[in-house]
Amino acid sequence: MLSENMLEDSVSLSSFASGNFGGEKTIGFWGGFNLLANNICGPAIVLLPALFQQAGIIPTTIGLVVITILAGVCSWMMVEAMKLMPGNRHLNHRHEYMTVAERYLSRTHYWIVFFFYQVSTMSILISNVIQTAQVFDIAIADIFGCSYGFSYYPNFGTFPCGSNIKSNVEPWNTDWVISIGFIVVAVISVPFGILNLDDNIILQWIATVGFFFMAILWIVIFMQQPTWDTNNVPWATTNLSTLVGVILFNYGYIVTLPSWANEKKPHVSTTNTLIVSLGFMLVVFYIVGIFGGMAYSPYYHSDEDIFDKLTNSSGPLSLTAKITVYLEPIIQNVTSIPIFSIVIRYNLLDAGFSKWQSNFWSVIFPWAVSLPLYNGNGFNDLCNWAGVILAAYVNFIVPPYLFIWAYMENKSGMYHKPPSNQAVSIDADNNNNADNPAAFSHSRQRGKIKVVDDSMGGSGSVTVSSNPHSVVHSQKHSLGNATIETDKSLYKGDKVEGMKNPLAWAWATYIIMWIISLVGIFFTLYDQFCDPNEDGSLCQNQETSAPTPEPTGSTASPTQSPTIAAISSLVSNIMN
Numbered sequence: 001m002l003s004e005n006m007l008e009d010s011v012s013l014s015s016f017a018s019g020n021f022g023g024e025k026t027i028g029f030w031g032g033f034n035l036l037a038n039n040i041c042g043p044a045i046v047l048l049p050a051l052f053q054q055a056g057i058i059p060t061t062i063g064l065v066v067i068t069i070l071a072g073v074c075s076w077m078m079v080e081a082m083k084l085m086p087g088n089r090h091l092n093h094r095h096e097y098m099t100v101a102e103r104y105l106s107r108t109h110y111w112i113v114f115f116f117y118q119v120s121t122m123s124i125l126i127s128n129v130i131q132t133a134q135v136f137d138i139a140i141a142d143i144f145g146c147s148y149g150f151s152y153y154p155n156f157g158t159f160p161c162g163s164n165i166k167s168n169v170e171p172w173n174t175d176w177v178i179s180i181g182f183i184v185v186a187v188i189s190v191p192f193g194i195l196n197l198d199d200n201i202i203l204q205w206i207a208t209v210g211f212f213f214m215a216i217l218w219i220v221i222f223m224q225q226p227t228w229d230t231n232n233v234p235w236a237t238t239n240l241s242t243l244v245g246v247i248l249f250n251y252g253y254i255v256t257l258p259s260w261a262n263e264k265k266p267h268v269s270t271t272n273t274l275i276v277s278l279g280f281m282l283v284v285f286y287i288v289g290i291f292g293g294m295a296y297s298p299y300y301h302s303d304e305d306i307f308d309k310l311t312n313s314s315g316p317l318s319l320t321a322k323i324t325v326y327l328e329p330i331i332q333n334v335t336s337i338p339i340f341s342i343v344i345r346y347n348l349l350d351a352g353f354s355k356w357q358s359n360f361w362s363v364i365f366p367w368a369v370s371l372p373l374y375n376g377n378g379f380n381d382l383c384n385w386a387g388v389i390l391a392a393y394v395n396f397i398v399p400p401y402l403f404i405w406a407y408m409e410n411k412s413g414m415y416h417k418p419p420s421n422q423a424v425s426i427d428a429d430n431n432n433n434a435d436n437p438a439a440f441s442h443s444r445q446r447g448k449i450k451v452v453d454d455s456m457g458g459s460g461s462v463t464v465s466s467n468p469h470s471v472v473h474s475q476k477h478s479l480g481n482a483t484i485e486t487d488k489s490l491y492k493g494d495k496v497e498g499m500k501n502p503l504a505w506a507w508a509t510y511i512i513m514w515i516i517s518l519v520g521i522f523f524t525l526y527d528q529f530c531d532p533n534e535d536g537s538l539c540q541n542q543e544t545s546a547p548t549p550e551p552t553g554s555t556a557s558p559t560q561s562p563t564i565a566a567i568s569s570l571v572s573n574i575m576n
Contacts, residue, residue, distance in 0.1 A: 021349045022094060023196030027264045029273060034204040035197075035260055036277035038335055039253035041211055041284070046306045046328075047246045048285055049292025054300035055243050056236035057290065063243045064289075068282045070516070071251035072274055073509050074396055077403035078257050079270045084406035090266065096350040097258045097343075101398065104405035113398055114351070118344065120390035121255060122366060125340040129185065129370040132333040134170045136181025137162070139326045141171040149177030176375050186367060188334055193341030193363050198263045200338050207335035214324045215288055217317065218306075222295035224315035233293040245520040250285070254395040259343050341366070389525075392517035400510040407502060 027035070052060050081100050083089055101113045140147040146161035153176040162171030162179075170179070192200050222228065261270055292306045299309070310321040345362035349355065 021355075022259070022346055023198035023263045025263055025265055026198045027201060027260065027268070029265075029268050031198075031201040031204070032260055032264050032268060032273045033277050033280075034208040035201065035256075035339075036253060036273065037281055038204045038207040038211070038332070039256055039339065040251060040277060040281045041208075041332065045250065045285060045288060047242075048289030049295070049306045049309075050300040050304075051242060051246050052233045052289045052293035053298045054237065055240050056234045058236040059240055059243060060247075060289065061286070063247050064282060064285055067244075067247045067251065067516070068278050070509065070513060071254070071396070072278050074399045074513060075254050075257055075274050075278075076271060077506065077509070078254055078399035079261050079274075081399065081402040081406040082258055082261060084403075084410040091261055091264075094262045094350070095258065096262070096347045097255055097394075098347045099350050100258065100402055100406070102351075104402050104409070113394065116390045117255065117347070117394045120394055121340050121344050122361075124252075124391070125337060125344070125366045126370050126373070128333045128337050128340070129189070129366060130374055132330060132337070133179060133182040133185045133370075133374060135326065135330055135333075136184055137171055137179045138165050138181075139330075140180060141165050147171050147180055149175070149179035149182075151175040151177050170375060172375065176372065178371065179374070182371070182374060185334060185337070189337040189341075190363060190367065192338035194359070195338070195342070196263070197259050197339070197342050197346075200335075200342065203335040203338065207331050210331050211328065212284075214328055215284055217320060217324060218288060218310070219291050221310065221313055221315060221317050221321050222291045224313075224317065225295045226314055227296050228294060229297075230294050232296065232298055233290060241523050244516055245523050247285075248392070248396075248516060248520040250281075252391040252395045254399055255391075256339060256343050259346050389521055392521055396513040396517050397510070400506050400513060404503060404506045404510065407506065 048060075055063070078097075078100075081104070082095050083091060085093070085095050085100065085103065087093060088095060098110075098114055098117060101117075102110050105113060137147040137149075141163055142165060146163035148159055148161050149172065151158045151160055155175055158175075160172060160175045160177065162173070162175070162177070164171050164173050172179075192203060264270070264273075292309070296309050307325050310325050313321045341362045345358045348358040348361055353361075
């Protein structure tokens with residue numbers, strides 16, 4: 001009998017011949033925990049206290065728990081889709097996010113996901129570079145009075161010292177500069193972005209530990225405020241317009257999971273790591289959110305967030321509070337920039353791009369684009385919006401869909417078809433084709449799919465024909481050499497036994513995440529353009545905060561996209 005295990009052991013079904021890249025499998029449990037926790041800790045955490053005040057304890061708690069669980073389910077499905085790749089049960093082959101998508105999606109759907117994935121991750125990367133450099137320069141200007149930069153337009157060759165932090169998102173009025181902040185961020189981030197993921201774990205340790213201590217400081221500062229009152233946070237309200245968006249976009253980490261899974265140590269459990277990481281961040285989100293909400297009089301209807309409140313906080317730790325306002329987005333973004341560069345590079349390499357091309361698009365291009373866009377926030381807002389919209393699709397919609405197809409294929413015994421209509425012989429003893437990915441098609445074909453039947457009791461196979469109700473048996477396989485025929489086609493999921501409940505759960509998750517993502521995107525973007533003066537408006541701010549092509553001094557509303565809100569609130573703090 002030609003069993004599934006025999007094929008898995010005898011054939012290396014790596015999708016692309018380029019698989020020799022990336023780090024070794026050296027990331028342990030705590031390294032993975034720090035990597036995932038830092039990626040989960042999105043900028044929207046600063047909006048959670050206002051969310052507790054706006055929606056109330058019960059709705060926000062339910063939202064946090066439900067979305068955390070759903071994010072965990074989507075994460076598990078993404079990793080399981082990797083494990084269900086032929087020959088990859090123990091993650092012994094490198095399959096990146098786009099490798100899995102390429103196998104289970106149609107060609108058109110694959111290129112749509114490829115585009116969404118690259119634009120999403122690239123926009124977040126460029127936005128993080130711009131924002132972090134701006135924060136550095138604003139902090140320098142605030143501390144020392146101004147920040148220097150090399151002007152390349154219009155006063156080429158000069159070194160203006162920018163000090164305008166009252167009306168700009170960066171200190172310079174007219175000069176386009178290569179700033180000190182930009183150089184510092186590049187010096188820190190670029191070398192780590194060229195390295196592999198396992199080489200970046202030290203940065204993730206710094207980020208997670210640093211944020212953990214900052215969170216403790218915040219809780220102490222919150223309890224010292226004279227406005228501390230448990231009545232500042234109601235039990236429940238009907239004002240839930242921002243509930244989904246603020247929570248959901250903290251969990252845009254799933255696109256990085258395959259890269260981590262490929263480089264984790266074999267004994268490290270993906271499920272346990274996900275549970276601990278998500279559980280830890282859920283507790284942090286909850287405590288920071290509810291304590292921050294109780295610390296101040298309700299402000300969710302204004303354009304302030306917790307950064308504004310920390311900057312103007314009272315008590316013996318007021319200076320420390322302001323320092324954390326600078327450090328939190330810097331630590332978070334500086335440690336995230338290399339991760340996105342690495343993930344982009346890995347997926348490009350796995351898609352067949354050369355090493356030079358992959359490094360260009362993952363490192364050189366984002367920094368080259370960031371430089372002229374450093375001055376101003378119009379494109380930065382656009383990057384954030386693109387990241388929010390597209391990230392919802394690639395993080396929460398695609399993973400359960402990939403799992404559905406991977407599960408159906410695995411249960412039916414479907415494997416890669418040869419690259420032509422000719423049969424391919426596989427020597428199960430000598431592994432003649434084990435290291436030859438070219439011997440197999442790297443994508444799932446809706447036709448010409450071989451089905452292995454382990455229920456026949458002897459050597460044999462079952463091939464499903466183009467008629468969904470027709471099953472053709474063949475007795476041509478033995479335990480030795482095996483010939484895989486490819487003249488049959490089309491598999492229908494309803495012909496597979498024992499998968500009704502898993503598929504039902506997978507489809508339910510897929511549909512629910514579509515609904516939740518669309519709701520989150522709608523309300524996130526709605527607040528950018530809505531008129532708060534209209535009757536029945538759901539706007540939470542006093543004036544519209546739609547992005548403008550020129551820098552402005554306005555601050556972010558609680559319902560802006562998380563990253564926009566984080567940087568805007570930081571600018572507001574410095575201005576005040």
